[in-house]
Amino acid sequence: MKDMGMDAYRFSISWTRIFPNGTGQINQAGIDHYHSLIDALLSKGIEPYVTLHWDLPQALQxxxxxxxxxxxxxxxxxxxxxxFGDRVKHWITFNEPHTVATQAYDLGVHAPGSQNRMDQLGPHLMLCGMNQKQTPQKTLKQLKEPKIFSLADYPSSKKSKVGSRLPTFNKSEATLIKGSLDFVGINQYTTYFSRSNAAGGVSGDDYLSDDDFFNCWLLTEDDLCLVSTFTKDGRPIGDHGMRKLMNYIKQKYSNPPVFITENGMDDPNNQFISLQDALNEG
Incomplete structure (x- = not known):
């Protein structure tokens, strides 16, 4: 990474490595592993960015x-x-709450495969990332506080659409959430293209229906008449999607600090390409 000129590295700290049983006895070997990693990064002038992840130990499934x-x-x-707080200055206190909520506890496509449980889940995820005690470094608090979470409430459009199924917060929880966001992290891999589905579609009490997913069609490459590089399921990557999203966040939420926390591109479905490249170079 140093030879490539990288000056930052984002990685997650596995809960299971720190607490194999979820709680109780700390695993010192796991602590030592991350000490070594952080020290090695800093010795090369690479700043560690740590993500605290939602991959639960099996005991807490x-x-x-x-x-x-x-x-x-x-x-x-x-x-x-x-x-690690004496050396790590940048923390992401919960990774992709949207993904774990929708994919694991509503649609059921990620572990543990639960469906239609978001009404129980939502407040817990929000509050997990906000410990009542102050974190070691509030790295970006000196910047203008963004509007995101400033009301600790849902948009009126969402209330109208979802109604009583929205997770609720009591007064103390809402106070904890209000104004709590330090920055926005964007994970971008591809862009969805859609057009109106006038006939509508199947609806229900789940994430896809609540977001009007069935009121649009996902477009294919043929619909768009575009020449693309690699595609996912026939859809172009849509490299302009990130710029549009960043501009939307800037304009909608009073220009909060933004980090590109994940970024990639679709590649042909051949998991051996990187291996073959390495063998050729070797």
């Missing part, structure tokens, strides 16, 4: 449906802060 997970998660992240 399905735990995100239980409010006790908030305290368990707080213990995990506080342990990370205490051990």
């Amino acid at each position: 399905n735990g995100f449906l239980n409010p006790q997970i908030i305290q368990d998660y707080a213990t995990y992240i506080e342990t990370c802060f205490q051990n």
Whole structure:
């Protein structure tokens, strides 16, 4: 990474490596592993950006449906802060809450495969990433506070669409969430193209219906008459999608700090390409 000129590296700290059973006894070998990684990065002039992840230890599986997970998660992240906070200045306190909520607990396509459980899950995910105690470094708080989460409430359009199925927050939880966002992290791999589906489609009490997914068609390459490089399921990558998203965030939320936390592109479906390249170069 140093030879490539990289000056930052984002990685996640596995909960299971720190607490193999989810709670209780700390695994010192796991702590030592991350000490070594962080020290090695800093010795090469590479700044560590740490993500605290939602990959639950098996002992806590399905735990995100239980409010006790908030305290368990707080213990995990506080342990990370205490051990690594003297050298790690940038923290992402919960990875992709949207993904784990929709894919794992509503659509059921990710582990643990639960469906239609977001009404129980939502508040727990939001609160997991916000420990009541101050984190070691509030790195971007000195910048103008963005509007995101400033009201600790849902848009009126979402209330009208979803109604009583929206997860609720009590007064103290809403106070904790209000104004809590330090920056926006964008994970971008591809862009969806769509057009109106006048006939509508199947609807139900789930994430896809709530977002009007069935009121549009996903376009294919033929619909767009575009020449693309690699595509996913016949759809162009849509490299302009990131710029449009960043401009939307800037204009909608008073220009908050933004990091590109994940970025990639679709490649032909051949997992051996990188191996073959390495063999050729070797």
